[in-house]
Amino acid sequence: MLTMLDRVSKNYDKLKVVEDLTLTLEEGKIHCIVGPSGCGKSTILNLLANVIEPDCGTVNTKGEKVGYIFQEDRLLPWETVFENIAIVRKNKDTRAIQNIIKNVGLQGFENCYPEELSGGMKQRCSIARGFYYEASILLMDEPFKSLDHDLRISMIKYLLKLWEQTKNTIIFVTHNIDEALLLGHQVMVLSKGPTRPIKQYNINTHHNERDLTDTSLNHMRNEIINLISKINREDVVNEKII
Numbered sequence: 001m002l003t004m005l006d007r008v009s010k011n012y013d014k015l016k017v018v019e020d021l022t023l024t025l026e027e028g029k030i031h032c033i034v035g036p037s038g039c040g041k042s043t044i045l046n047l048l049a050n051v052i053e054p055d056c057g058t059v060n061t062k063g064e065k066v067g068y069i070f071q072e073d074r075l076l077p078w079e080t081v082f083e084n085i086a087i088v089r090k091n092k093d094t095r096a097i098q099n100i101i102k103n104v105g106l107q108g109f110e111n112c113y114p115e116e117l118s119g120g121m122k123q124r125c126s127i128a129r130g131f132y133y134e135a136s137i138l139l140m141d142e143p144f145k146s147l148d149h150d151l152r153i154s155m156i157k158y159l160l161k162l163w164e165q166t167k168n169t170i171i172f173v174t175h176n177i178d179e180a181l182l183l184g185h186q187v188m189v190l191s192k193g194p195t196r197p198i199k200q201y202n203i204n205t206h207h208n209e210r211d212l213t214d215t216s217l218n219h220m221r222n223e224i225i226n227l228i229s230k231i232n233r234e235d236v237v238n239e240k241i242i
């Protein structure tokens with residue numbers, strides 16, 4: 001277990017987004033974070049990535065290699081698929097890049113430029129780059145938001161295939177509960193700001209055996225949807241339910 005945030009607070013002027021938040025996560029697992037819009041999910045990722053500084057408290061990821069994958073692919077338009085991936089490491093490991101490209105189904109497209117790829121292919125390239133970086137902690141901020149349902153499902157499969165080989169710690173922010181249930185070893189529901197985890201679900205079923213129509217996952221899904229609606233209606237005001 002790694003205490004990534006230790007009693008951290010972050011305000012934007014008078015807006016208290018994070019207050020005295022401690023976040024301890026199991027390493028080598030996929031942690032999905034869900035919660036109402038604007039509650040502070042991206043702020044938490046930015047703190048973990050050391051992109052922003054906390055007002056007080058400690059962020060314990062400074063000694064870690066932290067990767068960040070965003071909703072937009074953020075590929076360099078003037079570089080090929082291969083070069084866009086290679087760029088994140090000093091020494092080019094051609095075999096490792098080719099292996100990752102194969103794992104995200106982009107073989108044959110190594111020399112294509114981003115403008116020659118579909119949206120889903122670009123995002124696969126961005127995920128491949130994130131994994132090639134060999135981060136011990138990989139932050140993902142709604143990376144599949146702009147994709148349709150079928151593409152999302154195939155992206156989840158690609159992501160899991162890569163994670164199976166690296167077993168790094170992934171913190172994955174999403175508004176899509178199904179995505180969280182298919183990916184996460186843990187799904188954390190956050191309250192409105194100042195945000196804090198109000199409920200945590202652990203999913204022990206192996207990824208290959210997860211079926212959203214299965215009673216327990218379906219039950220969890222309904223509970224999370226109801227909980228987020230309650231938070232949005234403010235029936236649950238920063239109450240710690242865990």
Ligand SMILES: Nc1ncnc2c1ncn2[C@@H]1O[C@H](COP(=O)(O)OP(=O)(O)OP(=O)(O)O)[C@@H](O)[C@H]1O
Nearest residue numbers: 012015017035036037038039040041042043044193
């Ligand atoms: N740089 C900033 N300056 C001022 N306010 C900010 C800044 N970044 C975020 N905020 C505000 O802080 C709050 C939390 O924003 P954040 O983006 O972390 O939430 P989120 O949960 O990721 O939102 P969403 O689900 O809509 O993506 C919001 O009210 C937002 O407007």
